[in-house]
Amino acid sequence: MNSRSAAAALISETGRGTKAAILNAALAAFGEKGFNGASTRDVAAGAGTSLSNLYNYFPSKSHLLAELLQRANDELLNRTSAAVQAAGDDPADRMREAVKAYVGFVVDHQTAALVAISEIRYLHGEHRERIVRARDSTQAIFGEIIAEGVAQGRFTTPYPDGAARNIVSMCSAISTWYRAGGRLSRKALAEQHARYALALLETRD
Amino acid sequence: MNSRSAAAALISETGRGTKAAILNAALAAFGEKGFNGASTRDVAAGAGTSLSNLYNYFPSKSHLLAELLQRANDELLNRTSAAVQAAGDDPADRMREAVKAYVGFVVDHQTAALVAISEIRYLHGEHRERIVRARDSTQAIFGEIIAEGVAQGRFTTPYPDGAARNIVSMCSAISTWYRAGGRLSRKALAEQHARYALALLETRD
Amino acid sequence: MNSRSAAAALISETGRGTKAAILNAALAAFGEKGFNGASTRDVAAGAGTSLSNLYNYFPSKSHLLAELLQRANDELLNRTSAAVQAAGDDPADRMREAVKAYVGFVVDHQTAALVAISEIRYLHGEHRERIVRARDSTQAIFGEIIAEGVAQGRFTTPYPDGAARNIVSMCSAISTWYRAGGRLSRKALAEQHARYALALLETRD
Amino acid sequence: MNSRSAAAALISETGRGTKAAILNAALAAFGEKGFNGASTRDVAAGAGTSLSNLYNYFPSKSHLLAELLQRANDELLNRTSAAVQAAGDDPADRMREAVKAYVGFVVDHQTAALVAISEIRYLHGEHRERIVRARDSTQAIFGEIIAEGVAQGRFTTPYPDGAARNIVSMCSAISTWYRAGGRLSRKALAEQHARYALALLETRD
DNA sequence: CATGAATGAGTCTTCATTCAT
DNA sequence: GATGAATGAAGACTCATTCAT
The missing domain is CATH 1.10.357.10 (Tetracycline Repressor, domain 2)
Incomplete structure (x- = not known):
């Protein structure tokens, strides 16, 4: 998806790895379903990590x-x-x-x-x-x-x-x-x- | 609230009573919290009716x-x-x-x-x-x-x-x-x- | 269990039905596992109702x-x-x-x-x-x-x-x-x- | 806190360093929140060490x-x-x-x-x-x-x-x-x- | 029309614990 | 010893919706 990769550029300028993956997944999820429509599970799944690990990087949605x-x-x-x-x-x-x-x-x-x-x-x-x-x-x-x-x-x-x-x-x-x-x-x-x-x-x- | 009463006008032009109250409450709720952020309970409470009665007027959110x-x-x-x-x-x-x-x-x-x-x-x-x-x-x-x-x-x-x-x-x-x-x-x-x-x-x- | 039935007496003096069942189950659960050790699921299960229904009677644990x-x-x-x-x-x-x-x-x-x-x-x-x-x-x-x-x-x-x-x-x-x-x-x-x-x-x- | 320092005395009589710190932190945490209310994170934080290091000293909570x-x-x-x-x-x-x-x-x-x-x-x-x-x-x-x-x-x-x-x-x-x-x-x-x-x-x- | 009671799936978040380094 | 990253299970609680009355 174009928006995904563009967003990736925005984010990976400042970091690679799990945190960047989470941010990218969150961007995609919020973009597609809205903040309240997207679940933290969606984000974690999109980032290829576990739901609980997401909370090692961000204290809340x-x-x-x-x-x-x-x-x-x-x-x-x-x-x-x-x-x-x-x-x-x-x-x-x-x-x-x-x-x-x-x-x-x-x-x-x-x-x-x-x-x-x-x-x-x-x-x-x-x-x-x-x-x-x-x-x-x-x-x-x-x-x-x-x-x-x-x-x-x-x-x-x-x-x-x-x-x-x-x-x-x-x-x-x-x-x-x-x-x-x-x-x-x-x-x-x-x-x-x-x-x-x-x-x-x-x-x- | 102005927006509320204006909205009321929009809706009560075509209906009075519980249905209009529900629509108005839904408008207020969606306006304040967004569609996914507002619950059907919010709407029913705002309309002063029971949650289940809401479903007598609208089959779904x-x-x-x-x-x-x-x-x-x-x-x-x-x-x-x-x-x-x-x-x-x-x-x-x-x-x-x-x-x-x-x-x-x-x-x-x-x-x-x-x-x-x-x-x-x-x-x-x-x-x-x-x-x-x-x-x-x-x-x-x-x-x-x-x-x-x-x-x-x-x-x-x-x-x-x-x-x-x-x-x-x-x-x-x-x-x-x-x-x-x-x-x-x-x-x-x-x-x-x-x-x-x-x-x-x-x-x- | 003796403690159960004694508790039941304490509670059913003021009410029968689901609410009393929840209170009794909560008493048994808290007594056995402590407040933090007992889960709301334990309580609901003990009361023979669903977890979500418990919240129709009590707004929180x-x-x-x-x-x-x-x-x-x-x-x-x-x-x-x-x-x-x-x-x-x-x-x-x-x-x-x-x-x-x-x-x-x-x-x-x-x-x-x-x-x-x-x-x-x-x-x-x-x-x-x-x-x-x-x-x-x-x-x-x-x-x-x-x-x-x-x-x-x-x-x-x-x-x-x-x-x-x-x-x-x-x-x-x-x-x-x-x-x-x-x-x-x-x-x-x-x-x-x-x-x-x-x-x-x-x-x- | 008095109870803290008294507890410290109890424990440091038999040990110094990280293990004693963990025990003291655990005592404070369990005392304040109860065993089930206190988390291993609370204990580790109170002891000034990492959560995982706690498991080098104690195999479980x-x-x-x-x-x-x-x-x-x-x-x-x-x-x-x-x-x-x-x-x-x-x-x-x-x-x-x-x-x-x-x-x-x-x-x-x-x-x-x-x-x-x-x-x-x-x-x-x-x-x-x-x-x-x-x-x-x-x-x-x-x-x-x-x-x-x-x-x-x-x-x-x-x-x-x-x-x-x-x-x-x-x-x-x-x-x-x-x-x-x-x-x-x-x-x-x-x-x-x-x-x-x-x-x-x-x-x- | 109207309601109170009920529910299964889902919410965000935290848990104790493990593992590679 | 010590750590940061990771995880599956579980936590309390809310959701939209249904149903008997």
């Missing part, structure tokens, strides 16, 4: 989800901020690169992106707050670019305040329908959404 | 979800198509009204809108297909307006094909963050999103 | 223990205070009757008496406090008799303060070794311990 | 309990018989010293005393028999003194047969309520219980 979401949000934040920093000063350029980085992440780690938006509601307490913080940091990048662009007269939308949320929404929604090997290439998808974003902001040349 | 989603999607489809029909011929006007109708639905039935997008994945078989059909019909309205607008040169986006999905995405995502009594009024929210939609389509006067 | 101990302590308190009230004014007579009532309870409900002293440590919070209160009330009866007897010069022990605890200790310890049908009759056992108690208090004629 | 109880009963038997031997010929003196030795043990090793009476029921087979033997030996010392005293007309109780059990009961019950630093000193407690014992036996001068 929630910790599993938390670590998954933390990794996904960290990776997304890293990619997006790196892309923006590599872009020049022009807010439109910066926005374009931000969108392309975001879309790239969603395509590369589709299941992780899907789980990140749909299962975060099942985290509570500190776990949740930590992840929400990371997620908000990513959205803040878009917000800052928009503020700059508006200040410079580059973006002329009368509603700059809700724009970041909508742009991010559009990008992450890709995770809900995208199928690898479909009509649109990764690159085309990124270009398309960058264009939507700039249009939505009413960018003027 | 899935049927409950299906009926909920059917009603929500029907209402959304009705509102949207009515709004479009009431609008004139101009694709921009039609799009504006469609978006406003959609946003209005999300605000009026926030929990139902939220459950409709996040829990449909837990329906299977015929139930699912029926609901997906209704959902697609709604999106098709937007697609048709876009096609008209592009044909008439009113919308100049180079990517008309993905636009409907993104506009609908933006509108339904409101259900994930909107809080009644917040900064934006129902009307302002509708205006704003209508503007985003037209901008995204690169509408020209 | 702890509640089961709490109800058991409450009933035992209530019965013990009732018997003891009734016996004391029926006795005359003489502190020695009152003490004698109190001890005989206590011993009678231990013999009649040996398992309940055993569980009451050995498993109360596994109750926590409010459950525990409620039971401790009942237990202390019983001991207080002995304490008051001792205080009267000392005031009247009937009991001459130089250590009246610890005496109640020790007398109660002796009585309840019977539950740890008594076997029905043994050398001592119920009545002889009661006489014997009454004599021990009066001797310990250094009663003078 | 039961062996741990058995060794604990053996040591406790041995120490109690040694103290008691030594005290009796050091006492003169008078049965009353001998009884007084026996009780004082017993009470002294309970105070010095409160947790061990508590575990010895409350957890022996979780031992089976040979383990149990060995410990029961030691325990009975201790009680037999009291029984013999009583027999002597009765023969000499020093003890006039009409029920000499159950007296040893009750005296021992009273002494060991101290472990269930005593708190170091409380109202009664170790010495006062011993005197008090010696007096109770002699009174119970109806000792005459």
Whole structure:
């Protein structure tokens, strides 16, 4: 499965072995059945280990989800901020690169992106707050670019305040329908959404 | 709670008494804990009836979800198509009204809108297909307006094909963050999103 | 089993049917294996019902223990205070009757008496406090008799303060070794311990 | 904690290092949660070693309990018989010293005393028999003194047969309520219980 | 319509113990 | 001696659902 292997990439960058296998299996299971629909047995079986051994690595099912979401949000934040920093000063350029980085992440780690938006509601307490913080940091990048662009007269939308949320929404929604090997290439998808974003902001040349 | 009472409105339009109470309780429960996180006991307790009596009205938990989603999607489809029909011929006007109708639905039935997008994945078989059909019909309205607008040169986006999905995405995502009594009024929210939609389509006067 | 039927008497005084069967099974299981050593499955099996049905009657294993101990302590308190009230004014007579009532309870409900002293440590919070209160009330009866007897010069022990605890200790310890049908009759056992108690208090004629 | 350090003394008299640490941790854990309520993980953690290393010292959890109880009963038997031997010929003196030795043990090793009476029921087979033997030996010392005293007309109780059990009961019950630093000193407690014992036996001068 | 009692399969998690290193 | 990884069985408890009344 494509999403599996992409996720594997996300996770095995930081570790191999049983722990990585468990994280990958959890990602697949949560992606397929949802956090509450997937059982710890599903996860253990998917990881090729025993149910009890899973608890040598993660103290609870929630910790599993938390670590998954933390990794996904960290990776997304890293990619997006790196892309923006590599872009020049022009807010439109910066926005374009931000969108392309975001879309790239969603395509590369589709299941992780899907789980990140749909299962975060099942985290509570500190776990949740930590992840929400990371997620908000990513959205803040878009917000800052928009503020700059508006200040410079580059973006002329009368509603700059809700724009970041909508742009991010559009990008992450890709995770809900995208199928690898479909009509649109990764690159085309990124270009398309960058264009939507700039249009939505009413960018003027 | 606002979402509760709004949801109640959605449901009691078509029924009073225990069945409506069950549907409302199910909506509240699924909205708060997700389909798999909410138990039939939660639902029965919320409806103020016995667990077993619930099965006199719905043969299974899935049927409950299906009926909920059917009603929500029907209402959304009705509102949207009515709004479009009431609008004139101009694709921009039609799009504006469609978006406003959609946003209005999300605000009026926030929990139902939220459950409709996040829990449909837990329906299977015929139930699912029926609901997906209704959902697609709604999106098709937007697609048709876009096609008209592009044909008439009113919308100049180079990517008309993905636009409907993104506009609908933006509108339904409101259900994930909107809080009644917040900064934006129902009307302002509708205006704003209508503007985003037209901008995204690169509408020209 | 003798302890079983005695316990049954304690419980069926207040109820018949599944709930009583569960309480009796719990008493037998906790008596035989201890609270932590007995499983809820043991209890359900002993009651001839399913594990899950047990939870229709008691919300948790702890509640089961709490109800058991409450009933035992209530019965013990009732018997003891009734016996004391029926006795005359003489502190020695009152003490004698109190001890005989206590011993009678231990013999009649040996398992309940055993569980009451050995498993109360596994109750926590409010459950525990409620039971401790009942237990202390019983001991207080002995304490008051001792205080009267000392005031009247009937009991001459130089250590009246610890005496109640020790007398109660002796009585309840019977539950740890008594076997029905043994050398001592119920009545002889009661006489014997009454004599021990009066001797310990250094009663003078 | 006093009981901890006292227990430590009991154990480290015969061993230092990891094995003693494990025994001490087991004593603390069994004392706090009971044999079935404490896990081998609790014990290992309390001893500051790994769970698997515990099995290098004790082949099973039961062996741990058995060794604990053996040591406790041995120490109690040694103290008691030594005290009796050091006492003169008078049965009353001998009884007084026996009780004082017993009470002294309970105070010095409160947790061990508590575990010895409350957890022996979780031992089976040979383990149990060995410990029961030691325990009975201790009680037999009291029984013999009583027999002597009765023969000499020093003890006039009409029920000499159950007296040893009750005296021992009273002494060991101290472990269930005593708190170091409380109202009664170790010495006062011993005197008090010696007096109770002699009174119970109806000792005459 | 409505209910209380019942159940078998399943939930997450912990258990005592083993084994390769 | 010491450890981290592993496991099968069992722990308490909840699930969606059924049935007799």
